[in-house]
Every structure is written in structure tokens, then in C-alpha cells.
Amino acid sequence: QRAVFYPLQTFSKDAELDFSEIPICIEVTEKENLQFMKDLAEALGCTAHKISTEQRQTLHLAAVFINNFTNQLYRIAHEISDAKSINFDILKPLIMETARKVQDMSPYMAQTGPAKRNDKKTIKRHLKQLENEDHKAIYELLTASIKKTHNYR
Template sequence: MITVVLLGAGNVATHLFKAFLASEEVEIKQWYNRNLKTIDKYKNKVNVTDNLSSLVEADIYILAVSDDAIEDLSKQLPFENRLVVHTSGSTSLYAVDMKQKRGVFYPLQTFSKAADLNFNDVPICVEALKKTDLPILKNLAKAIGSKSHKVNSDQRQALHLAAVFVNNFTNQLYRIAHEITEENGAEFNILKPLIKETANKIESLSPYMAQTGPALRNDKKTIKRHLKQLESDEHKAVYHLLTKSIKKTHGIR
């Protein structure tokens, strides 16, 4: 049984809490948040607190807080030489105070409180200053059904940067597409099978090989017509930039 104290109550913390609670191999000893009202509704399931001095002993302390809060919160922990990890993709391992055994437990996924999430589909990137601390992080990932991946800081930060492109930026492109369809009285839902197929393609093809469209074909008439259709200068700029990027990637002039 792995014992855990969870600190923070955002999207990542909430989903981790639910996953830990459902696991027979994890015991949540305590849940801390500076605003107790946020987690008070869970007090029948776990010991909740807003007092750092009352933190109990556990195998792992997980700082599931904003990147900017990690360093300050870890300094305030009233103990030393315990395994303290954060869940950030972009923050240094060394943001955790040096008086602790430092590590990272980074779930590489998009988290929304209202959306259900199966941790079988969530890779966990693990990192530890001491190699001896890696096994418990891997076992914790396994206990909630996730596959763990040992990465170093550079690799983790590269994955986080790449995740912004495949998730956040892609979602913004969905939003632009939604605006375009709304402006012209078309249904955005008609595009959803295409969105799913585009994502499914890279299960068997590299993104390079999966590329299609007017930029790849160098279909200048279609590109010109699309740019004329777009009313927003911002949308035109995005279309032009991505078209230029695709052409450069595939050696098209």
C-alpha cells in the first residue's frame, strides 16, 4: 500500500484524488488546500486540512498546484527528507525544496474537472533526483492504471512544449473552425468525424506521412480562395502561417 498526501485542489489534483481513491493499492492519508471550502465536500472520504503544520506522514507528498506555487509551498512544508513531487510538465525538478527528496509525477493529459478521465489512457512521466525513489513513483502510476515513463527534465519539458502544440493550439484551431462554421450557418458537428479520423491516423502513420490538404498539393487557387473567404485578419494570419509551415516541411515552393 502506497500512502499519499495530496496538496492542491485544481483539475489535476481532483482527478488524481479520484484515481487514488478508486485504487486498492493507494491510501490517501490527507488532502491539503489553503482554501478548505474547495475540498470540504470530500471530508467524509479523506482527512482534509488547510493547515500545513498538521500534515501527517506518508510515502509521497504530491504538490498538484500551479507552477508558480511549487517552490514556495515546498519551502513551507514542516518536515524534511521525505519524497515530495510536483505534477508540472515544465517546472524544474529543483523547484522542490532541497531539504526534501525531490521528484516529478507528471500526468501528460488535458484535465477538466467536469470531464471523466480513465487513467489507463494517461501516461505518467516520472523523474527523481535519487534513482532509489523512482520505483515508488512507477508503482504509484501502475496502481492507478497508468503506464509510467522515466524521463529527464529536458525530455519532460520538451514533451510539455509538444503537448501545447497537439492539445492547446489544436483546440484553438477547433475554435477558429467553430467560428467559421457559425459565421456561415454550417454545423460544426459535421466536422467531428474528420477530427477523430485525423487523430486516429497517427496511430499508424507519422504526422509527416499523414499530411494532406491544399498546402501539400500546392493548390494555389484553393489557398487563394480560402484566404479570400476568411473575414478575420487573425484567421488569415493563422491560415497563412500554417500553410507556409506545411510547404516548408514538405519542400514545396
């Protein structure tokens, strides 16, 4: 018998989480285990979602984009702002508003910025400002992806 109890959330030492806001993904090989797993999720105050192995793996992939890659972009932004003695806290309301917007609209509709507008002048200036080649490559890749999504080449 095998069952997976997968809380779709990031966990950090000493971070307090409200378990009622954490979706629990449940994967079972035997149907008779499903209710037990749902009851366990409910006991924690969580909402349970029955998923397949493939769906769980896909959710994990999507979560890496949403959480891990986004956090790396925060780290890069922190490094860029730090290099010019700009307090990273100034950017935190933008982080919060960006996350809030996708609660009300699709990520496609929430997209803003120079790549979405195809603002070549701003993109060129940003690339000139970037001294780190890895940061420049990330900027170029994400800009190209946004432009392609919004039908600019």
C-alpha cells in the first residue's frame, strides 16, 4: 500500500504557517486509503485534492517556477539594488502587489513591463546596466519569453 500526502507549500525553519491555507494533494494506490488521507488533511484544517502521480509531478514542476525561480529573481534584484545602495525593502510592496494580482486575474493578464510593451529603448538600457553576464542572460531569456507570449518578436 502506498499513499502520498503532499502539502503544496514551501517550508522554512522557524516560519509559521496557517495550515488552513495549505492545499494538501493526496495520491493513493488503493481507494480505501483515500478517506483516511482526506480525514488526515481535514484534521490539520487543510483542503485535500485527489491527484495522480503525473499531476503531482507537474504541480511540483510548476511550484519550482512559482517559488524557487521567483525567489532567485528576488535574490538577483536584491544584489542589483544592494550594489547601488538601494534598500531592498523599497521593492517589497511591488512583490506583494504582483502576488496579489494573480489572485484576481490570470498571469497572462497580470503581465506588465517593457517586454510586454515591446519597449526596446528601456530593454536596451536595462541590458546596458547589467554587469553580471548571468543576470543579463536571464533578463534576455525572460524578455524573449514575455515578448513571444504577447506576440512580439
